[in-house]
Amino acid sequence: xxxxxxxxxxxxEEGPWPSFVxxxxxxxxxxxxxxxxxxxxxxxxxxxxxxxKHGGIVGVKGYGGGVIGRYSDLPEEFPAVAEFHTMRVxxxxxxxxxxxxxxxxxxxxxxxxxGLTNMHGATGDIILLGxxxxxxxxxxxxxxxxxxxxxxxxxxxxTPSCCVGPGRCEWACIDTLELLYDLTMTYQDQLHRPMxxxxxxxxxxxxxxxxxxxxxxxxxxxxxTWRDKIRIDPVEVANYANDGLDIVQEVVMxxxxxxxxxxxxxxxxxxxxxxCNRCMHCINLMPKALRPGVERGATILVGGKAPIVHGALLxxxxxxxxxxxxxxxxxxxxxxxxxxxWDENGKMRERLGELINRLGMRNFLKAVGLPAxxxxxxxxxANPYYFWDPEEVK
Amino acid sequence: xxxxxxxxxxxxxxxxxxxxQKNYGQWKYHERIKPGLLVHVAxxxxxxxxxxxxxxxxxxxxxxxEVCDIAxxxxxxxxxxxxxxxxxxxxxxxxKVEPLIAYLQEHGYPVGGTGHxxxxxxxxxxxxxxxxxxxxxxxxxxAVMDELYEYFVDWKLPAYCRVSLACCLNxxxxxxxxxxxxxxxxxxxPVINHDVVRAKCExxxxxxxxxxxxxxxxxxxxxxxxxxxxxxxxxxCYTMCPGMPLADPVGDGVSIWVGGKVSSARTPPKFxxxxxxxxxxxxxxxxxxxxxxxxxxxxxxxxxxxxERMGEWIDRIGWERFFTLAGIEFKPQLxxxxxxxxxxxxxxxxxxx
Numbered sequence: 001x002x003x004x005x006x007x008x009x010x011x012x013e014e015g016p017w018p019s020f021v022x023x024x025x026x027x028x029x030x031x032x033x034x035x036x037x038x039x040x041x042x043x044x045x046x047x048x049x050x051x052x053k054h055g056g057i058v059g060v061k062g063y064g065g066g067v068i069g070r071y072s073d074l075p076e077e078f079p080a081v082a083e084f085h086t087m088r089v090x091x092x093x094x095x096x097x098x099x100x101x102x103x104x105x106x107x108x109x110x111x112x113x114x115g116l117t118n119m120h121g122a123t124g125d126i127i128l129l130g131x132x133x134x135x136x137x138x139x140x141x142x143x144x145x146x147x148x149x150x151x152x153x154x155x156x157x158x159t160p161s162c163c164v165g166p167g168r169c170e171w172a173c174i175d176t177l178e179l180l181y182d183l184t185m186t187y188q189d190q191l192h193r194p195m196x197x198x199x200x201x202x203x204x205x206x207x208x209x210x211x212x213x214x215x216x217x218x219x220x221x222x223x224x225t226w227r228d229k230i231r232i233d234p235v236e237v238a239n240y241a242n243d244g245l246d247i248v249q250e251v252v253m254x255x256x257x258x259x260x261x262x263x264x265x266x267x268x269x270x271x272x273x274x275x276c277n278r279c280m281h282c283i284n285l286m287p288k289a290l291r292p293g294v295e296r297g298a299t300i301l302v303g304g305k306a307p308i309v310h311g312a313l314l315x316x317x318x319x320x321x322x323x324x325x326x327x328x329x330x331x332x333x334x335x336x337x338x339x340x341x342w343d344e345n346g347k348m349r350e351r352l353g354e355l356i357n358r359l360g361m362r363n364f365l366k367a368v369g370l371p372a373x374x375x376x377x378x379x380x381x382a383n384p385y386y387f388w389d390p391e392e393v394k
Numbered sequence: 395x396x397x398x399x400x401x402x403x404x405x406x407x408x409x410x411x412x413x414x415q416k417n418y419g420q421w422k423y424h425e426r427i428k429p430g431l432l433v434h435v436a437x438x439x440x441x442x443x444x445x446x447x448x449x450x451x452x453x454x455x456x457x458x459x460e461v462c463d464i465a466x467x468x469x470x471x472x473x474x475x476x477x478x479x480x481x482x483x484x485x486x487x488x489x490k491v492e493p494l495i496a497y498l499q500e501h502g503y504p505v506g507g508t509g510h511x512x513x514x515x516x517x518x519x520x521x522x523x524x525x526x527x528x529x530x531x532x533x534x535x536x537a538v539m540d541e542l543y544e545y546f547v548d549w550k551l552p553a554y555c556r557v558s559l560a561c562c563l564n565x566x567x568x569x570x571x572x573x574x575x576x577x578x579x580x581x582x583x584p585v586i587n588h589d590v591v592r593a594k595c596e597x598x599x600x601x602x603x604x605x606x607x608x609x610x611x612x613x614x615x616x617x618x619x620x621x622x623x624x625x626x627x628x629x630x631c632y633t634m635c636p637g638m639p640l641a642d643p644v645g646d647g648v649s650i651w652v653g654g655k656v657s658s659a660r661t662p663p664k665f666x667x668x669x670x671x672x673x674x675x676x677x678x679x680x681x682x683x684x685x686x687x688x689x690x691x692x693x694x695x696x697x698x699x700x701x702e703r704m705g706e707w708i709d710r711i712g713w714e715r716f717f718t719l720a721g722i723e724f725k726p727q728l729x730x731x732x733x734x735x736x737x738x739x740x741x742x743x744x745x746x747x
Contacts, residue, residue: 023454050641181402284659
């Protein structure tokens with residue numbers, strides 16, 4: 001038997017966790033590019049550096065984004081990955097699939113690309129990993145035939161994503177799946193044609209558990225919440241206690257607002273709803289007994305991002321509560337105003353949160369027409385450096 | 395043929411199994427039956443079982459077809475993926491649940507990732523497909539998850555635990571709010587190739603890209619100068635200009651960050667904090683990184699109270715106690731000196747020895 005060309009990677013075929021090296025080898029049996037990808041990766045494992053060149057602009061007709069150009073810096077050694085571009089394909093809301101659709105996708109990708117994918121990329125797209133320039137347009141045309149469009153890349157609205165929502169979760173305070181589809185369709189131009197100062201990410205979670213990390217990971221986060229009372233089924237509360245849940249230690253003591261009391265004799269849980277901040281902890285622990293209220297909507301937060309350029313930010317509350325119902329007019333008007341202000345004022349590669357930091361939350365709120373409310377801050381300012389509009393001083 | 399554009403993704407409702415179509419928005423409660431198995435119960439009384447398995451994220455079309463075969467056999471052709479690269483098989487027929495789990499376990503699919511477990515690490519491309527990585531992604535995740543496998547398939551932890559990896563500061567994996575984050579870093583300033591800078595780069599944009607103001611124009615060479623004392627190796631200049639590469643086999647490696655969270659349950663979302671500023675790139679199994687992650691998770695598991703996420707546990711005991719319990723040396727790099735640094739300095743003499 002010939003010695004393996006990839007002794008280092010071969011070690012990653014062992015062990016209980018599923019092996020990406022096995023997947024690469026399966027693809028390599030059918031595809032030369034996948035084979036060269038494996039060989040080039042082995043080379044990186046020896047050299048301890050990557051072997052992809054910087055950038056390269058490629059795309060499909062009519063779009064400015066959705067394809068990431070990628071070229072090997074060792075094209076003579078690994079000719080089949082000399083061009084090895086990524087296509088970002090917009091996933092269905094909530095990453096729900098039927099097998100027919102997934103098989104059609106596999107057929108298209110086996111015809112045009114390496115046969116390797118990410119299910120899914122970190123932003124949410126289906127990532128088709130590796131094809132040559134001449135296959136991009138035919139691949140897109142075949143994807144269009146089976147109903148898959150491209151996602152975002154570059155300085156555009158990136159492919160938005162959402163949690164499983166009302167598809168399978170009793171805590172969904174908004175219809176995340178339908179809202180995501182509607183916003184994706186409404187903003188196809190912003191998704192496909194980069195025209196912003198930088199990327200703009202939007203994520204939708206149905207409750208404050210935030211299963212898609214909207215608050216840390218998106219410029220515009222829409223997070224479901226409610227305004228009325230937690231719904232209690234007292235019999236089920238008692239059942240949880242009888243089944244061994246320590247309601248005092250595990251629920252009441254961990255409540256951040258201490259808005260609950262437990263009467264162990266009568267096995268009664270009392271919630272002072274006006275003091276509840278809707279963190280979800282008690283509901284998470286007792287889903288059969290406690291449920292979000294019925295007057296539901298979303299909190300809108302903006303500014304979240306990863307470190308590049310000026311440091312990571314978590315999103316900030318700008319609208320404590322908004323009703324989220326089709327045709328979502330109030331939300332879309334707000335989105336349009338936010339993007340317009342950012343587009344007018346943002347420097348190249350300045351994310352929304354960084355622009356708000358530079359020009360001030362005060363200017364942002366004024367531009368998008370939102371009132372200042374205490375829910376926006378953890379605490380008021382502790383310094384005496386603040387502005388007045390001249391018309392306020394009369 | 396005119397190319398069709400702007401038609402959007404497939405409509406999700408066409409993908410939903412009948413039990414979801416019928417009970418959409420009408421779910422009443424759910425139960426975690428055992429690791430990897432959930433049941434959701436609708437107001438109608440209908441039930442939907444979910445069996446979750448971890449995937450390697452980087453998968454072949456053959457793997458997708460295999461997963462489809464399984465979904466055809468047990469789930470009438472319906473499945474979904476999670477935001478952390480897990481597959482969820484959606485089962486409407488209770489009789490098929492245990493046979494499905496048995497089939498998956500027999501064929502090497504890790505069933506788990508729900509409840510008080512480590513779920514699938516979110517990660518980036520690394521050396522497989524990225525042009526700015528400081529480390530690999532899939533390789534480290536594979537090595538780490540081989541070590542932590544028992545915590546994926548079983549409930550042995552005090553609370554949820556999210557491990558994430560990003561191969562450079564761009565953080566495509568947005569790891570900055572994870573219980574344990576593995577982040578690729580550079581440690582050397584860019585090596586300027588003046589010919590490439592002159593030919594391919596917009597000099598003002600490169601200067602503006604530097605968060606520490608370390609780059610200035612060099613009129614003599616019509617290129618750029620980097621003030622190496624101010625450079626924090628973020629790689630932003632290289633993103634803007636191919637003439638400023640930072641990748642280096644000695645300089646590059648891995649840093650470890652802990653205590654972040656995304657959910658607002660109990661406490662607000664938190665950033666992860668740096669606890670190990672550098673570990674070497676040591677492929678194929680990154681033993682130093684794997685050992686560090688395992689140590690941190692097992693130290694937390696041993697000392698935290700039930701429901702206490704990594705960051706909540708550390709907030710209770712104090713960071714100084716974290717370092718003694720975890721046996722991690724406190725290095726000068728852990729003290730912030732970027733833009734909001736003073737917020738992290740202590741202003742009280744109340745602390746632990």
